[in-house]
Amino acid sequence: MSTQVKRRAPAAQRTVLILDRLSTSSKPLGVSEIARDIDAPKSSVYGICETLVAAGVLHFEADGYSLGSHCLRWSAAYLNRSSLVSEFRRILAVDGRLASYTVTLSELDKDQVVYLDCRNSDKPLGFTFQVGMRLPAVYSATGKAMLSYISDEERHEILSAVLWDAPFTANSVPNHKKFDADVKVWRAQGYAVDNGEIREGMVCLGAPILNPQGLPVAGIAISMTGAEARLEIQKELGTIVRDIANVLAQRYTS
Amino acid sequence: MSTQVKRRAPAAQRTVLILDRLSTSSKPLGVSEIARDIDAPKSSVYGICETLVAAGVLHFEADGYSLGSHCLRWSAAYLNRSSLVSEFRRILAVDGRLASYTVTLSELDKDQVVYLDCRNSDKPLGFTFQVGMRLPAVYSATGKAMLSYISDEERHEILSAVLWDAPFTANSVPNHKKFDADVKVWRAQGYAVDNGEIREGMVCLGAPILNPQGLPVAGIAISMTGAEARLEIQKELGTIVRDIANVLAQRYTS
DNA sequence: AATGACCGTTCCTTATATGGAACGTTGTTT
DNA sequence: AAACAACGTTCCATATAAGGAACGGTCATT
Secondary structure (H helix, E strand, O other), rough: OOOOOOOOOOHHHHHHHHHHHHOOOOEEEEEEHHHHHOOOOHHHHHHHHHHHHHOOOOOOOOOOOEEOOHHHHHHHHHHHOHHHHHHHHHHHHHOHHOOOOOOEEEEOOOOOOEEEEOOOOEEEEEEOOOOOEEEEHOOOOHHHHHOOOOHHHHHHHHOOOOOOOOOOOOOOOOOOOHHHHHHHHHHHHEEEEOOOOEEEEEEEEEEEOOOOOOEEEEEEEEEEEEEOOOOHHHHHHHHHHHHHHHHHHHHHOO | OOOOOOOOOOHHHHHHHHHHHHHHOOOOOOOHHHHHOOOOOOOHHHHHHHHHHHHEEEEEEEOOOEEEEHHHHHHHHOOOOHHHHHHHHHHHHHHHHHHOOOEEEEEEOOEEEEEEEOOOOOOOOOOOOOOOOEEHHHHHHHHHHOOOOOOHHHHHHHHHHOOOOOOOOOOOHHHHHHHHHHHHHHHHHOEEEEOOOOOEEEEEEEEEEOOOOOEEEEEEEEEOOOOOHHHHHHHHHHHHHHHHHHHHHOOHHH
8 A cells, every 4th residue: 555656756755764764763874774774775875865964954974874953943843833832831831720740732643643742740750751752542642532523434444444452551442342432431521531551550631622623633631640540530630621622722723 | 055066866855945945834835836936847846745745744735735743753853862852851850040041952053053942931031942943053142152162163164154244133243253252251151141142132141061072062041031131140040051051961971 | 814794985877757848727817 | 708827737758866786995703
């Protein structure tokens, strides 16, 4: 299903592959290693990398190529395409109800959630959300919340492709059927729960940010330790999360 | 001085140009507009954009192409290439001396500073630093601090290319000569000052984070309003900024 | 010292990605 | 209603980027 269309602009595709490969490397990589990993001729990789260095996207040092700061422009532009992130920060700065919890903002990309921002609490959580980080949507609170508000067809298409036999923890929702049953609960209460499905002992409550058409554009969630997440607390905090998501939805423009 | 080397992998270069162009647009752009702006044939731009959509880097909607969240991977990887950002956050969370000020972390890229992180204060500053944001190094506090610690040749090369006739404010350092005189002061006191050179009424104090070889890898700065920046306060806070930068330098690895 | 493995880089042929021109649509102007 | 302009898309000859092979250099191993 990958290259059925006739290959156009292979250099552009390889540019992406090279940047992706460098993203998952902790050290600079040489031409040969990159070429091997992305399955392309050395000389082609060499030409592209030199072009990217000239463009200021990559740095070259003695031991190979590495990412440059140029790509921060692109992500900054992406995060600023709407007022979502700035409104998220503003509302958390003003509304003190979630002050002692870690709060995240994320959006859905296929079967993953992408974290757009994170306001850490002073209390340690044992888990760090980073901007740009991706997690399986089906196990995360915001992912569950957003998946609950897309059309049944879309959700079915996404869930059908999930590899259910690679759970994150013993608590991870086990299959499509259980997820569909949960969806009814999340919709009814207006927020979704991840009870240790991403990380053992971490509980997250997520709510969707819906556009005027009722479709999710993003989601917010709060994270806490299992010890903090007593049921009555969950209900109270879940309601707050849902309310804040609704306020964000109203302020959200374009 | 741009395309003296023989053009290799034009599609890779155009990929960068397209992403850059979309970064500076508030709305999606069509093939024709992009092609006009980056001075490339429509059909080539079309091929590259379709490839980038297939790669998940761009989104396509009715009114044109726009950036996708894929590029967040690259910037997240860039920010995590060292422990700099995480140590910056940790030290600010523990050390309360700068709690009521906006503190930024940035690095030098040619003649610009690139902001890597920002810890906003509760007090409004009237200026927002965003990750990935770029400012002229010569006018910014961290830029001044870092430029003070590179070799004289390197600094001379960078400063010679600065367009001094496009100052940000009336306070912006006016020329190469004045900057060189300031460098001696910044080096002597261990921190640099931007007194309204980026924005009228905003004062920033910056210090370099030096590697074991004594070369700057990044810089930190605190920002405050002119009213807050009385001289004795500047001296006190400048010393704190310098000390924190030194602690960061010690913790900084790889 | 000699061998071998692997590196980054260059070369040159050829397969092919490119891009000018043409196409069908759409929306605006005359 | 007709003419026009600008759009996204397709087409095809050809300029040219790609990539297999060869090169010189470095480092381990024998």
